[in-house]
Amino acid sequence: MAQRKKYAFPANRESLEDYYDMTLSCYKCGYCKYVWPSRIQHDKFTGQCPSGEKYQFESYYASGRMEVVRGIIEGHLKWTDRLNHILYTCTMCGACDESCGQVERVYPTDVILEARRTAVKEGQILPGHQQLAKSVSKHHNLYESDHADRNNWAKGLADVKSRSKIIYFAGCTTESLKPSIAKSTSKLLKSLGVEFGILPDGWCCGMPLFDTGQTDDGVKTLKHNIEQIRDTGAETVIFSDAWCYKAFRDSKDYGIELGFKVLHLTEFLAPYLAKGKLKFDRGTNETVTYQDPCYLSRYFEVYEQPRDLIKSVKGVTLKEMYRSRRESFCCGAAGGVKFQFPEVTEHASSTRIDEAKHAGLSKIVTACPSCQISLEDASKDNGMEIYDIAEYLSEGLKKTKK
Amino acid sequence: MIEPAVLERLKDIVGSEFATDDPEVCIAYSRDLATYLKFGKYRSPDCVVLPSTTSEVQNIVAVARQFKTPLIPLGSGINVASAHIPRKGGIIMDLRRMNNILEIDEEAVTATLQPHVTIARMSTELQRKGFFIPVPGAPSTVTVGSNYTHGNTNKASLRFGFQYSHIVSVEMVLPDGSLLRTGSWADAFSGDRSWPRGPGPDLTLLPRYALGLHGIVTGITIKAHPLDDICLPIWAAFEHVEDATPAFVEMVHREICTGSSLYGGFKYNSYSADTAECAWRQSRIHPEFILALTIQGSKRRVAFEEKVVRELTDKNNGRIITDRLPFYQMFVDTHMAMSASLYSEFAFKYWASPGAGPSFLGPSSMDKIIPCFKAMTNLASEDEAFGDVDWGNWEFNRSMIAYPDQGGHFAIIEGGIAAHPTDPKAIKAYKRYVPKLIKALADIGVSPDQSRANTRPGEFGISPEYLELAEKFRHALDEVGIMNPGVISPLIYR
Numbered sequence: 001m002a003q004r005k006k007y008a009f010p011a012n013r014e015s016l017e018d019y020y021d022m023t024l025s026c027y028k029c030g031y032c033k034y035v036w037p038s039r040i041q042h043d044k045f046t047g048q049c050p051s052g053e054k055y056q057f058e059s060y061y062a063s064g065r066m067e068v069v070r071g072i073i074e075g076h077l078k079w080t081d082r083l084n085h086i087l088y089t090c091t092m093c094g095a096c097d098e099s100c101g102q103v104e105r106v107y108p109t110d111v112i113l114e115a116r117r118t119a120v121k122e123g124q125i126l127p128g129h130q131q132l133a134k135s136v137s138k139h140h141n142l143y144e145s146d147h148a149d150r151n152n153w154a155k156g157l158a159d160v161k162s163r164s165k166i167i168y169f170a171g172c173t174t175e176s177l178k179p180s181i182a183k184s185t186s187k188l189l190k191s192l193g194v195e196f197g198i199l200p201d202g203w204c205c206g207m208p209l210f211d212t213g214q215t216d217d218g219v220k221t222l223k224h225n226i227e228q229i230r231d232t233g234a235e236t237v238i239f240s241d242a243w244c245y246k247a248f249r250d251s252k253d254y255g256i257e258l259g260f261k262v263l264h265l266t267e268f269l270a271p272y273l274a275k276g277k278l279k280f281d282r283g284t285n286e287t288v289t290y291q292d293p294c295y296l297s298r299y300f301e302v303y304e305q306p307r308d309l310i311k312s313v314k315g316v317t318l319k320e321m322y323r324s325r326r327e328s329f330c331c332g333a334a335g336g337v338k339f340q341f342p343e344v345t346e347h348a349s350s351t352r353i354d355e356a357k358h359a360g361l362s363k364i365v366t367a368c369p370s371c372q373i374s375l376e377d378a379s380k381d382n383g384m385e386i387y388d389i390a391e392y393l394s395e396g397l398k399k400t401k402k
Numbered sequence: 403m404i405e406p407a408v409l410e411r412l413k414d415i416v417g418s419e420f421a422t423d424d425p426e427v428c429i430a431y432s433r434d435l436a437t438y439l440k441f442g443k444y445r446s447p448d449c450v451v452l453p454s455t456t457s458e459v460q461n462i463v464a465v466a467r468q469f470k471t472p473l474i475p476l477g478s479g480i481n482v483a484s485a486h487i488p489r490k491g492g493i494i495m496d497l498r499r500m501n502n503i504l505e506i507d508e509e510a511v512t513a514t515l516q517p518h519v520t521i522a523r524m525s526t527e528l529q530r531k532g533f534f535i536p537v538p539g540a541p542s543t544v545t546v547g548s549n550y551t552h553g554n555t556n557k558a559s560l561r562f563g564f565q566y567s568h569i570v571s572v573e574m575v576l577p578d579g580s581l582l583r584t585g586s587w588a589d590a591f592s593g594d595r596s597w598p599r600g601p602g603p604d605l606t607l608l609p610r611y612a613l614g615l616h617g618i619v620t621g622i623t624i625k626a627h628p629l630d631d632i633c634l635p636i637w638a639a640f641e642h643v644e645d646a647t648p649a650f651v652e653m654v655h656r657e658i659c660t661g662s663s664l665y666g667g668f669k670y671n672s673y674s675a676d677t678a679e680c681a682w683r684q685s686r687i688h689p690e691f692i693l694a695l696t697i698q699g700s701k702r703r704v705a706f707e708e709k710v711v712r713e714l715t716d717k718n719n720g721r722i723i724t725d726r727l728p729f730y731q732m733f734v735d736t737h738m739a740m741s742a743s744l745y746s747e748f749a750f751k752y753w754a755s756p757g758a759g760p761s762f763l764g765p766s767s768m769d770k771i772i773p774c775f776k777a778m779t780n781l782a783s784e785d786e787a788f789g790d791v792d793w794g795n796w797e798f799n800r801s802m803i804a805y806p807d808q809g810g811h812f813a814i815i816e817g818g819i820a821a822h823p824t825d826p827k828a829i830k831a832y833k834r835y836v837p838k839l840i841k842a843l844a845d846i847g848v849s850p851d852q853s854r855a856n857t858r859p860g861e862f863g864i865s866p867e868y869l870e871l872a873e874k875f876r877h878a879l880d881e882v883g884i885m886n887p888g889v890i891s892p893l894i895y896r
Contacts, residue, residue, distance in 0.1 A: 027435045030480050030520075030543030037522040037542035043503060043530075046523055056420065056452050056498050057427050058479065064430030067444075071429045082426045 013110075016073055016118045022106045023070040032062040032096035032108060041322035045355050048095040048323075050332045050348035059086045062096035062108035069115050079124045087115050088126055089344050091337045092211055093294040093330035116213030128340030129212040136221055140203035141172030142339075153179035154198055157186040161197025167234040168196050169225070169248075171241035171369070172204045178369040184394035185240045185265055191397050192272055196238070199228045205244035207295075212336035219254050222247055229260060236261045238268050240390050242293035242368035243334065249300060264296055265390060266305040266367055273312055280396030285315035288392075289361045291352065291375065292328035293368035306367050306389050313396050321355050329355065333370040349378035356384060365392050404448035404493070408469050412451045412493070415461045420499070423449035431476065431494045437484045445487050447474065447494040454499040456575065456620040462495055463618070464579045466884045474886045475614040477517060477548030485613045489888030497547065500620065503527055512570055514623045517547025524624070533626040536562035536660075547619045550610060561660045561698075562627070572606050573621035577880035584608070587623065608875070614886045615876050630660075630698040636708060637724045638715040639689035643775050646691035647804075649718035651768045653695070654806040654813075658707040661696040666775055666802035689723070766815050766848045771804050777842040778802070778817045787831035788819050815848070 013019055035046050047053045051060045058064035068086055071077035096108045119125075125133075135144045151160065153175060158168060168189065170182040189196050203225055209218035226248075229237055237260055239245040248262045272278045290310060296302045303325050311318050323329045332338070332348025353375065356364055366372050367389045375386045404423045412421040422428075425446065432444040448471075453459045466473040472492025479486060479496075488494065501518040511533055513524055521535075522542035528534055550569060562568070571585030582588075584606040609619050640646035643666060650664040693715070697707045715722055766774065779800050782788040802817040819835065876885075 024438075028479050030478055034520065034522065034543055037525075040522055040526040043519075043523040043527040046520070046526075056496075057422070057450060058430035058496065059427045061430075063479075067430045067433055068426055070433070070444075071426070077426055077429065080424075080426065082424045086426055 013114070016069070016114050019069065019111045019114055020073050022111050023066040023073065025106050026063050026066040026100075028063050030063065031099035035323055035327045036099060039327050042358070044358070045322040045329070047351075048327070048329065050091050050093065050330050050351075051089040051337075051344055053351065054344055054347040055089070060089060062090075062100060062112075065090065065108060065112055065115075066106070069111050072115060072118070079119065079122060084119065084124055084126055085341070087112060087119060088129070088212070088335075089337060089341050090335055091294070091330050091332055091344065091348065092335035094298040095294075095327075095330065098298060098326050113211070113213070116211075117215055118213075120213040120215075125214070126212075126340045129208075129214065129336055132208050132212065132336070132339055133214050133217045136204045136206070136209065136217065140201075140221070141176055142204055142208060143172065143176040145172070145176040150175045150202065151198060153182045154186070157183055157190070158196065158198045160200045161232060162200075164195065164197030164232050165235045166194060166196040167229055167232055167237045168198055169202060169205070169229075169237050169239050169241075169244055170198065171239065171244040172202075173243065173369045173373075174241055177373060178388065181240050181369055181372075181388045181390050184388070184390035185238070187394045187397060188265070188269065188390060189238070191394075192269075192277060197232060197234075199225070199232070201228060205241075205247035207243040207247040208336045208339065210247065210250070211334065212339075215254070218247070219256075222251060222254070223256065226251070226256060226258060234260050236263060236268075238263055238265055240265045240367075240388070241370070242295040243370060246295040246299055264300075264302055264305075264367065266296075266309055267302060269309055269393075270305040273309060278309075278312065278393075280309075280313040280393055282313055282316065282392075282396045285317075286363060287317045287319050287361065288363040288365050288387075289319055289321050289356055289359070290324070291321075291331060291364050291366040291371055292325060293366060293371050294328070294330050294334060296367055297328060298326060302367075306365075309389065309393060310365055313393070319359065319361060321352075321359050321361070323355065331366075331371040331374040333374040338370070338374065345374050346378060349374040353378045353382060353384050357382065363387065365389050404471070405469060408465060408471055408493075409449055411465045412449065412462060415458050415465070416451055416453050420452040420454075421449065428494070431479070431496070432487065434479070434484055434487060437487050441484070441487075441489075445489060446491075447488040448491045450494045450496055452496050452499050456573065456581065459495070459497075459500075459575045459618055459620055460579050460581065462493070463575055463577065463884075466493060467577070467579065467882055470882055470884060472887045473614075473884050475618045478520070478543060478545040480544050480548065485889060486886075492884075492887075495618065497545075497618075497620075501545075504621070506531055506533075508533075511626050511628065512623050513626055514571075514621065515546050516621060517619050518545045519547075520545050521549060528626050529629070532629050534629050535568060535624060535626050536565065546622055546624065550619060550622060566607070566610060568625040569606055569610075569622060570625050571623040572609065572619055574609055574617040574619045576617040577882070577885045582608075582617065585623070587621075612872070612876075613889050615872075615889065616879055616885070631700055632698065632704045633660075634697045634704050634708065635724065636695050636697060636711055636722060638693040638695070638711065638720045639723045640691040640693070640718065640720040641689065642719075643691055643772050645719045646693060647768075647771045649714050649720055650693055650771075650804065652714050653693070653711065654768070656710060658697070658710050659695045660698040661694070662806060663694045664771065664802070664804040665692045665694055666690065666800070692723075693720070766813055767811075768813050770846060770848050771813055771815060773846045774815050774817060774843060774848055775800075775802050777846060778819070778839060781835065781838050781842055782819050785831060785835055787827055788835065793827065 033047065033049055033052060035048055040046050049061050059068055065086060068077065068083065077083055090109070090112050092109050092113070094109055100106045100108055132142055135142055139145060140147050141150065150172070168185060174181045203221045205225060206218035206221040209221065237248065239248070239262065242264070245262065245264050248258065251258055269278060288310060290307055292303065307318060310316060329352050330348055331352060332345035338345040362383065363385045364375055365387045366375065369388060372386050372388045379386055409421060409423055427450055428446040428448065431450060432446040437444055451462055453462055463473065472488065472490050474486055474488050474492060474494050476486045476494050476496045497518045500516040502516045503513065503519055503524065504516065505514040506527060508531055513528060515524060520543055524546055525535060571583070571587035573581065573583050573587060576582050582605065585604055608616050638649065640649070646664055650662065653659060653662055695711060697704045712722060782800055787793060800819055802815065804813045804815045807814045
């Protein structure tokens with residue numbers, strides 16, 4: 001699996017002060033703000049930073065945040081509502097890292113994340129994020145749903161297994177808000193004859209906790225899940241939620257060796273598609289576009305597998321939006337933003353919907369429940385249809401000729 | 403501290419969400435590449451305001467005048483000399499919200515823009531319609547307004563001349579709050595159509611190099627050109643400056659190639675490499691001198707000029723490196739950006755360089771190219787830091803570009819020794835090296851002093867005479883002294 005390579009010395013940075021050189025390395029070149037120049041497709045859609053696009057002040061772009069963090073390190077800035085607003089409105093989409101990592105070897109999201117961790121250590125936890133930790137602690141999910149209901153979606157589709165080589169980890173967003181994705185994923189796996197199980201006591205993956213600087217809480221819930229998976233003897237874990245996928249893929253950052261393979265559903269299906277074992281027919285000719293989930297695409301370079309799957313559906317044409325792949329524009333949900341500053345998510349999603357409409361598109365497929373929910377929220381009055389890729393493909397399975 | 407009454411007025415003008423004195427917001431405008439070198443510390447504004455219309459800009463200027471508060475207009479904020487860093491506090495007027503392409507006139511081949519449209523956006527839109535702008539001379543993320551007022555439009559190609567000559571009309575808010583329109587924009591008889599260099603009071607170059615001292619640009623019309631049938635980048639490599647220079651001079655005198663530049667040493671690597679380390683490595687393995695050429699035009703014209711280029715390269719012991727080495731495609735892309743703006747990406751690479759100074763920029767006769775390079779090199783080799791192979795190794799860090807000016811009668815020469823500008827050892831070396839370099843170049847008849855470097859016909863250059871004239875304009879326009887105080891126009895490096 002391809003993984004984003006980072007080049008920054010020193011490799012191990014343990015406190016915010018260790019990032020001081022990165023903050024000073026920002027030359028203000030501005031490449032963190034825009035689509036890579038030679039890949040601009042339309043002059044109206046060149047922005048890359050959801051929070052910067054909304055608030056416009058320099059502080060809300062990566063280059064400005066580097067100065068804000070410098071101000072914290074140098075002791076010029078105290079913790080205030082504005083400071084927290086600046087730090088926590090970043091969606092951690094990683095668009096800035098794409099250019100800045102190459103140009104200056106500065107990784108703004110790393111710096112921002114460390115600043116958030118420092119904020120938490122100094123008692124600066126925002127109410128929405130505190131609520132997340134409470135909910136995960138009490139209900140083991142982000143949404144205060146009854147933990148006992150987590151596997152309700154699985155009736156007749158998937159079984160809790162004490163031993164299984166393949167585990168499907170649906171994640172609490174899917175279980176609580178989008179169970180149809182889990183159902184669809186199970187149908188897809190079953191159609192291939194894949195023997196898989198689900199966890200008896202799966203908790204939230206912890207990704208929003210990591211993103212909001214609540215690392216200890218995140219590690220606790222992540223470790224619980226890993227232990228559960230290890231108990232099943234699983235060799236492969238499949239994810240349909242890009243957040244959960246990232247939490248597990250990043251586990252090494254927290255000193256955890258997984259001992260099993262982590263795959264997004266689209267990565268798992270890709271070899272089957274290549275061997276001709278998957279055929280989809282939704283019974284219609286249509287043009288769709290694909291929204292890259294940042295935690296799947298930019299962070300782990302899963303760009304082609306979902307596209308190949310969509311293109312394989314009979315009668316379906318995949319048309320890219322003006323910003324796609326590395327230049328994709330975030331839906332605004334990640335980074336813990338939607339739990340505290342939903343207006344940022346709303347703005348980013350609406351911008352994305354506008355872009356799709358401008359490109360003459362009316363159907364968006366994505367590969368993460370959070371992207372789907374954000375885009376759906378922004379599509380209520382404009383007729384844009386939003387699908388998760390599992391749903392989109394499984395509906396095609398119905399008409400597959402065997 | 404900003405007076406509460408000022409902030410209230412600003413909020414009334416732009417809306418409360420677009421004006422603030424929060425230190426967490428202001429600090430983002432407090433530092434650029436050179437700030438710590440220049441001032442020893444960062445300098446924050448007292449407040450930030452984001453106007454979206456020309457009338458809002460006018461109202462903000464009026465408030466600044468009324469309260470005698472410094473006002474610093476900010477475009478892209480990409481500056482290596484702290485020109486927009488507030489020296490005396492005050493209001494940063496960030497023009498980010500004025501970012502619309504107002505019109506692409508396909509008959510007059512002009513683009514009319516608000517100041518915060520980036521070069522990349524303008525190029526994209528123009529190319530979509532079959533046009534291009536030559537020689538942007540700045541990173542793609544620089545806004546057209548910034549490029550204009552910071553004077554980065556001094557790049558030239560033999561065919562299209564200087565980029566600044568493509569600025570057709572300008573709308574600007576003067577320091578007294580009034581609106582100035584220049585060129586055909588000011589001519590009631592021109593109607594809506596821009597007429598490049600048409601009749602009308604022409605103060606179009608007033609804001610150039612002025613860094614906001616003479617007013618705030620709120621609109622610009624740029625002349626573009628139709629894309630050619632063929633655009634062929636072709637690069638010739640030479641091992642010695644004595645070979646590369648005659649080839650370059652003869653090509654210029656024969657008036658071939660749309661864009662032609664002589665690159666020496668580190669310079670083209672710093673433009674082309676993806677990372678600083680890549681640039682360092684390339685410097686050690688690549689040809690010492692490169693002629694970066696672009697031929698544009700009809701099939702017949704391109705074939706003819708290519709033939710001449712090959713003959714002159716061969717005659718001067720060079721070789722065409724773009725024939726067989728796909729690796730050089732990145733340089734080709736780079737040069738396309740330099741000469742034809744098809745990608746406008748070169749300066750992305752520029753930012754990968756570990757530093758650009760100390761450098762000079764000066765007009766010179768063509769016969770001074772070789773002595774300039776040698777003087778720069780010899781001085782660097784003798785310097786205790788630049789000449790230290792364990793630290794910097796001048797041999798690989800020296801750089802030069804020469805490009806033709808005045809129809810090929812003169813060359814503009816840029817040179818420098820690359821080092822990271824925040825490295826304390828480099829800072830000391832710069833201070834030691836630059837005066838010696840200026841003297842050495844003066845001895846051979848080149849005026850590399852930045853205070854004389856950028857004089858062009860018809861504009862405010864920065865010779866003492868021009869400086870005096872610029873100051874007179876400044877006093878006439880801004881007797882209160884609110885506009886970007888502390889910055890000396892038009893000398894951005896002072």
